[in-house]
Amino acid sequence: MILFFDELMNKNITELNISRIYHHQILIKNKMLMKREHSTDRPCPTLQMMTFSFCKQFDECMMRIYNTVYQYIKYLNHQNIVLSTIIKSVGIHIMTIQEAKQIRVADYLQSLGYSPVKQQGESLWYKSPFRQETEASFKVNVNRNLWFDYGLGKGGNIIALAQELYYSDHVPYLLRKIAEQAPHIRPVSFSFRQQASEPSFQQLEVGELKHPALLRYLQERGIDTALAKSECKELHFIHNGKPYFAIGFPNVAGGFEMRNQFFKGSIAPKDITHIRQSGEPREKCLVFEGMTDYLSFLTLRKRNCPTMPNLDGQDYVILNSTANVPKAIDVLHGYGRIHCLLDNDEAGRRAYQELAIEFDRRIRDFSHNYHGHKDLNDFLYGKRQNLTVNPPLRNIVKPKKKGLGL
Numbered sequence: 001m002i003l004f005f006d007e008l009m010n011k012n013i014t015e016l017n018i019s020r021i022y023h024h025q026i027l028i029k030n031k032m033l034m035k036r037e038h039s040t041d042r043p044c045p046t047l048q049m050m051t052f053s054f055c056k057q058f059d060e061c062m063m064r065i066y067n068t069v070y071q072y073i074k075y076l077n078h079q080n081i082v083l084s085t086i087i088k089s090v091g092i093h094i095m096t097i098q099e100a101k102q103i104r105v106a107d108y109l110q111s112l113g114y115s116p117v118k119q120q121g122e123s124l125w126y127k128s129p130f131r132q133e134t135e136a137s138f139k140v141n142v143n144r145n146l147w148f149d150y151g152l153g154k155g156g157n158i159i160a161l162a163q164e165l166y167y168s169d170h171v172p173y174l175l176r177k178i179a180e181q182a183p184h185i186r187p188v189s190f191s192f193r194q195q196a197s198e199p200s201f202q203q204l205e206v207g208e209l210k211h212p213a214l215l216r217y218l219q220e221r222g223i224d225t226a227l228a229k230s231e232c233k234e235l236h237f238i239h240n241g242k243p244y245f246a247i248g249f250p251n252v253a254g255g256f257e258m259r260n261q262f263f264k265g266s267i268a269p270k271d272i273t274h275i276r277q278s279g280e281p282r283e284k285c286l287v288f289e290g291m292t293d294y295l296s297f298l299t300l301r302k303r304n305c306p307t308m309p310n311l312d313g314q315d316y317v318i319l320n321s322t323a324n325v326p327k328a329i330d331v332l333h334g335y336g337r338i339h340c341l342l343d344n345d346e347a348g349r350r351a352y353q354e355l356a357i358e359f360d361r362r363i364r365d366f367s368h369n370y371h372g373h374k375d376l377n378d379f380l381y382g383k384r385q386n387l388t389v390n391p392p393l394r395n396i397v398k399p400k401k402k403g404l405g406l
Contacts, residue, residue: 095179222381249291
């Protein structure tokens with residue numbers, strides 16, 4: 001900074017000197033002209049005034065100003081050098097927000113003694129560092145370097161993590177805490193051994209849904225069996241040496257969600273179900289938690305609008321588990337409008353919060369339309385449930401017409 005100021009001052013002084021020489025030449029010329037015009041030795045008032053030059057006084061004034069500013073900047077620079085020397089001598093590094101964000105959240109957690117218990121795709125799952133728990137509910141997306149705690153319903157970057165760890169919103173303090181931990185942070189990689197075991201479901205056979213017991217189960221849940229036949233399969237398999245059959249709902253990875261009157265499970269691999277309509281890409285996508293919620297929606301739409309249900313006016317994503325929210329996020333990025341019909345319970349609220357963080361203004365919550373019911377299927381066949389937890393207000397959208405308002 002001192003060098004820059006020196007160059008600037010020298011440049012301005014040079015310009016002043018050139019200007020002074022130029023004006024001095026003009027004054028001399030005018031003096032000679034006036035002498036010839038008057039042709040007398042008598043003093044001329046105008047000539048006397050021109051003999052006095054302001055250039056020198058102006059230069060001196062500017063030099064005093066420059067010198068004052070120069071000395072002040074020099075003093076500040078000296079103070080900065082002294083401060084930097086002190087900071088370096090005691091080993092303190094003033095970390096910036098951008099520097100903090102470059103630290104991998106997984107590496108930071110590892111330096112604090114927190115290790116993941118499992119990995120799903122690009123997500124590492126931890127037992128929450130904020131409380132004691134037996135099941136992992138804290139997720140870190142390693143590609144996006146973001147975390148989300150399903151117990152808190154909060155997430156974000158490493159600064160947001162430090163806010164929860166150190167109980168403070170004061171950013172300089174948080175940066176100092178991160179900087180203090182920085183010497184202990186090392187890049188780490190994780191591997192999880194796959195336990196070899198025999199498949200739980202053997203001799204799987206997939207066919208058309210037609211077994212009377214399965215159709216009766218759907219009818220008892222209020223679901224239109226004709227719609228269910230077009231969306232589901234009938235599965236026959238051996239489990240622990242015994243034959244079983246169930247309704248099968250396929251996912252994008254080739255696995256199935258299974259239901260019958262006495263059994264609820266899945267055949268690996270477990271994944272989301274993404275139903276895309278043929279023709280032009282749809283702008284809107286509806287998100288459900290499970291297969292019965294999706295089938296309940298189709299039934300309600302057909303019941304309320306029998307002549308024009310418009311079932312193919314939008315695409316559908318069925319999570320098949322709230323743990324599959326990260327997988328749903330990947331496919332939902334292509335939609336301009338995302339409507340959620342998730343369960344009215346803690347898991348459903350956490351799933352919606354995670355989606356809302358990702359999609360913000362593109363997403364809407366329609367669970368208010370079946371408030372007082374655990375899920376859309378309970379709403380379909382009129383089963384009300386006393387919810388012990390008072391849900392926080394979400395982005396409620398009132399229906400424009402009778403039905404779910406979708």
